[in-house]
Amino acid sequence: MTDIRTARVRAPELRGRGWLNTGGKDLTLADLRGKVTIVDFWTFCCINCLHVLDELRPLEEEFGDVLVVVGVHSPKFEHERDPDALAAAVERYGVAHPVLDDPDLQMWQQYAAKAWPTLSVIDPEGYVVASMAGEGHAEGLARLITELIETHEAKGTLHRGSGPYVPPAEPETALRFPGKAVALEGGGFLVTDSARHSVVELAADGETVVRRIGSGTRGRADGASAESSFSEPQGLCLLPRQTAEIAGYDLVVADTVNHLLRGVRLATGEVLTVAGTGRQWRSTVDNHPHDAVSIDLSSPWDVAWYDDRVIIAMAGIHQLWWFDPVKRTAGVYAGTTVEALRDGPLPDVWMAQPSGLSASADGRRLWVADSETSALRYVEDGALHTAVGQGLFDFGHVDGPAAEALLQHPLGVCALPDGSALVADTYNGAVRRFDPTADAVSTVADGLGEPSDVVLGPEGEVLVVESSAHRLTRLAPGALSAAGARTVTGQRHRTERPPTELAAGEVTLEIVFTPAPGQKLDDTFGPSTRLEVSASPPELLVEGAGSTTELTRRLVINPAVSAGVLQVVAQAATCDADVEHAACHLTRQDWGVPVRVTDAGTGRLPLILRGLDA
Template sequence: MIPRVRSPELPQNYTWLNTDKPLYLKELRGRVVILDFWTYCCINCLHVLPDLKYLEQKYKNSLTVIGVHSAKFDNEQEIENIRQAILRYDIEHPVVVDKGFRVWQEYAVRAWPTFIVIDPEGYVIGQVSGEGNRDILDQLIEKLIREHQKKGTINFQEISLTLEKQRQPLITPLAFPGKVLATPEALFIADSGHHRLVMSSLEGEIFHLIGNGKPGLTDGNFSTAQFFAPQGMAFDAVNQILYVADTENHAVRQVDLKRQIVETITGTGEQSRNIHPHGGAGLETPLNSPWDLVKVENSLFIAMAGSHQIWQMDLDSGMISTYAGTGTEGCVDGSLREAVFAQPSGITTNGEELFIADSEISSIRGVGLIEPYQVRTICGSGNLFGFGDVDGQGEEVRLQHCLGLTYANNFLWVADTYNHKIKLVSPKTGNCQTFIGDGCAGLQDGQSKSTRFFEPSGLSVIDSHLYISDTNNHAIMCVDLNTLEVRTLQLPGLCAPDVCIQKNF
């Protein structure tokens, strides 16, 4: 807790989102106000959004939450990118864009996320950082309401807002697709914003929609099953099983294509708070934002973004445990036990080594699957603030919040997400070169480097084609690796769940 001081006023000449006008703290007197200092790349900031939504609903007549977006990465300073993040994560409270960290500094904030609590008389009476503070905030809000009811300084009324999702409804056929997986049988698309999977031919003919499009954790057939912002996938061609990282359910799901049934195989539906290496039976072990998967023989390896670790599940026994990473956030090479990662969000393999898109340190890591089982940094600075857009070798390379990668033909194809580019990395030499994209956010088909993407985050190669999940464009792109021609994949007949007449594919 911090001393009781008058809250500095919020800047009115900055950009505000999710509201048609800036909010003055002095005009919010009579209400409890929580300032949420966040940046949209941060997994911890995303983890607290359900807590804020709970509190906003519980105290909707007496609490106002204001997001203060203080950007870490250069790309996160762009207004349109912040707007897209608000839409992607269904944020329903006002957000002020904290240009130059002015508000951050005025409130002496030191970490993401941080909550500043302001009482109905306009005084700062509390500050708390990190995850897992919902109960603390709940009790404090309740206490403040009681105290100010007695004093007659509380004002019970619901505030009306104009939300970004009202201005820009998600009615596109795909919504923020996170990952894509190309196989000889089908193309699988994680339609993350629509909470479902799309299964099509490599040319875009729809085979199946898996999940009913409503967020939830429900097993069952393709039309009744529910996911919550699914991301990475792995495919077992022999048994016709698709494994899915069901990220916001903190679970891994199994899609049996023969039986057309979805089942949960690990995770409890609750976020794990244990960041220390551990393990247990799959269905009894809580997970922490599994973001991507790769299958090696009969093991499923998981990029566990929330706990900054790599996990392994034995598909025979159903047991799951930490494979590498201490659970702290940073970059430490060495043995599996001493290695440190920073929000690993992409995973692929050549059978001897796992390759990781370690997003918060904007680096590509290697994790040994054979002796001596070492973790190494292939390219990137390995620093939490060492990002940019620089091709080159090893440590001199600069990426910006890379989220996806795939291994093919002895190279790694990397989704350099916040640079809006696809890059090619040699896992042997650490050489990194821009392959596709001119670095400007946009949607533009065409030839190689003249093309444009908007925060691409998933990749998959099959034969001579590279498929790209172009997240903020709500599109899948296809690259002919022989001609370097880039085109937007057409998905005839696909539509958003809320606007689509139910079809039987």
């Protein structure tokens, strides 16, 4: 494998549709000369990309006078190509560095990215010295940046000083990118004000602010209402009264970026941590109950009461988890961590960033908005089923029979008393309705600003959380009637990344991984590496599917299958070398590699986890 400290490749020039966070200036690599630059290829739907934004923040602070992060936004969904939607996402997620809009994935191809997220490190002389996919690279990046600083300070090619970031103007609205909402029994609503890191109580009109729980600044402090803090909270769940009395709090909050569940005593506004350590989950899956405050979580996005406990949409690892507020335990409820769409018994299913939950009135069914598969799914009788949705790469705004209908990255769902479900179809800017009796989908409302949740009021009225419009909106009376619904036949989309041409027959899959400076592979707790391979359609692979501990795999590609997607999951465990009480690190990435089988195709498929391909 190539030594990332000596290998250098001239970085391609940065070009795109436009720049954000630069005060209107178009940047070039010449403007970044003398700095260490991290180019972060991301898309704002991707939870792993959001994790990397959080990993980069401490590096930007620590190395602020020598490091420039440039986000290159290379979209997956059609909605993400909208420059206004991108600008909103940059504000929503607190991106404090320049962002290049790459709607046609030109930079993605120039830098040979194959996964969201991908990071490329450019040295002060303009050469790419490292590339890495996935998350979990913060420690290795810190070591590499330190080495580059030492090298280029000695050469006189490092320039300290401020970078090109220009912060945007601070907007003034009562809410800023609200996430989820619940109705209070006595009237009024609770809503997560995600960009202002707090929970807000609104009056029955859905507009008047009654109180704010949380200081409004990013943090994870417990305590009194004004002293406590959250980090981009999302889901809310009111506990049943008897459970709340035993647990000692009334409300569970999915404190997403803190990787925590928080409890809130509504009488006083006091906040306490009830599940999670604050560390992001980077471990293995088991089926055992764990002490809730001793287990790591990963971007809990929504919470709902179902099956006599709190179910958690664990978006960061594509699973559902459970939390028992009485026993104070937590564990895995459904899913394997594989990011894809597969139904079946709960332990075996595949999901992709579940982001919305709602239990049916009779408690039998739990609706799930599975955002990255653009799917509406449900749990019932110990199994997961798909009502609407076709997979990771198919989306659109199409009503009609459920088998043919399409959504686009839905983040919320609301069970209705008649057994149907409303879907916050986020990237279509719409509220959709699925009728299980007719097995059909219709559009209830559209023209909305990235709706992220739907909630029923105490009188049966429907309110929509319009996240990018920063408000709750009431649907017009009659919107749920047959006369109010519409059938939309919009465009069908499929994510089309440039396919890799592979030869039929034997192909060598090689995961490129070089430990960060000062680290080594760590087999203290078992094999240090793991590789899992599958294909869609499964017939694409004659041989090579399954899990092994080697990062190189012999595949046999079926000549009778012309195209498909290779699903590859790789991870590597490392630890600090030659130090006492060495810290351990886990690097992991999922790839969905579109391939086309041709006579001229290659017999080698390298995927970079960390390092440079020789």
